[in-house]
Amino acid sequence: MQKTNHFLDTLPAKARALIEPDLERVTLKRDDTLAEVGRTVEMVLLPTDSIISVIAVMANGDQVESRTIGRESGFGLLHALGSPYAFERVIVQVGGEAWKIRTETLRRAAAASPMLTDAIIRHAQATIVQTAQTNACNALHATPLRLARWLLMTQDWLGGDAVVPLTQEHLAIMLGVQRTTVTTLAASLQAERIIRYSRGKIRILDREALTARACECYETVTLAVDRILADRVERAA
DSSP states (O other), X not given: OOOSOHHHHTSOHHHHHHHGGGOEEEEEOTTOEEEOTTSBOOEEEEXXXXXXXXXXXXXXXXXXEEEEEOTTSOBSTGGGTSOOBOSSEXXXXXXXXXXXXXXXXXXXXXXXXXXXXXXXXXXXXXXXXXXXXXXXXXXXXXXXXXXXHHHHXXXXXXXXXXXXXXXXHHHHHHHTXXXXXXXXXXXXXXXXXXXXXXXXXXXXSOHHHHHHHSOTHHHHHHHHHHHHHHHHHXXXX
């Protein structure tokens, strides 16, 4: 049965059977905190139509998003193989459904299944690729380009023509800028009829135009993640 999470849906049958009885369907609410720096990560979360933000927090309280996790992967996968502690703040960016399993349960199952361990590593690697590219993007690319990239990626994770439910506050965290900057950029895209933005909801009206305004990182991350995960599916077939 399809779980609509890539990690779960592409697991070989024997590996999936080890964890399926322990999977629990949960609803994640926007802005809920899932993990905090220094605390133990007790649950692995595998989004279906929700999106999770992993945020680096500075000593002065400034925040910037290091990566976003949607239906292509999950949060806590590497914690099941290594250190159980969180080193970043994790919040719900877009509320929705997810599967959860205890970190310790997944750890024991992985110890019994090389195929499951391989799947964990590959899906975690996909999020690490995004982190590395995001760090480079934040340092080298202008804010308008980065905003276009984030909007495209968020819509990809939600699927189809879904409305992107992102508040100005969260967009500011994603981009590491002030809310006033987000307001100005969103107003510009709306004036060009590329997006429609109202009350924390963004509808992309012209995806082709938005793609043309995004930096190279959108395509780089998309292709890299597809290659990592597609290779896993081919080897498991």
